Amino acid sequence: MTLPDRVCVGAIAGAFGVQGEVRLKSFCAEPEDIVDYAPLYTEDGSRSFDVTLSRPLKNGLGVHLSGVETKEQADALRGVTLWTERENLPSLPDDEFYHADLIGLEVVDTGGAKLGTVRAVHNHGAGDFLEIFAPGRKQALLLPFTKAAVPTVDLAAGRIVADPPEDL
Incomplete structure (x- = not known):
């Protein structure tokens, strides 16, 4: 279980090379900023890592994680998400939000009727979408x-007021 004061900032995509370097997918607006948020923790908090950027890679970053010295150790971390303390993250302007802060919020329409709860935030390249789950609805509302x-x-x-387009 993650602590509410930690935010997911990246994930390990696997080993890169033979010296224990890993390919890291950064979820930060500026990918290289992830090194500034160290130490990074596994989701359960059982391990922490200092992070050293070695090189930019296509679809990620090459980094060295403290305590990871072999390709086998790096391979074993594939798929592990990395978390930082919320206090390490910069404050955002009033009109920007961390995805983690939106998940779980109640969504109501402009008349106050409940539409559901934010389950996830997606971005497929054309901007963010809120995935809203409502009991009794067969599909999530995007x-x-x-x-x-x-x-x-x-x-x-703890709520969002939405004015969904007519066709939703």
């Missing part, structure tokens, strides 16, 4: 995370 479709995000109240 709502564009734009100012027009989501005029209000109130983290303190």
Whole structure:
């Protein structure tokens, strides 16, 4: 179980080379910034790593993680997500949000009717979408995370006010 004060900032895609280097997928807006958020932890917090950037790679970064010295050790970490303490992350402007802060928020329409709960945030290259789950609904609602479709995000109240397009 992850602690609420930790945020997922990357994932290990596997070994790179034979010296224990790993290919890292960074979830940061500026991928190289991930090294500034070290130490990075496994999701369960059982291991922590200092991170040293070695080179940019196609679809990722080549990094050395402390304590990982062989290709076999690096391969064993494939798929492991890396987390940092929330306090290590920069503060965001009022109109920007960490995905982790949106997941679990209640979503209501402009009339106050409950639409569901944010289960995930996706980005397939054309902007963010909120995946909203509602009991009794066969499919999740995918709502564009734009100012027009989501005029209000109130983290303190734990809710989002949405104005979904008519065709949703």
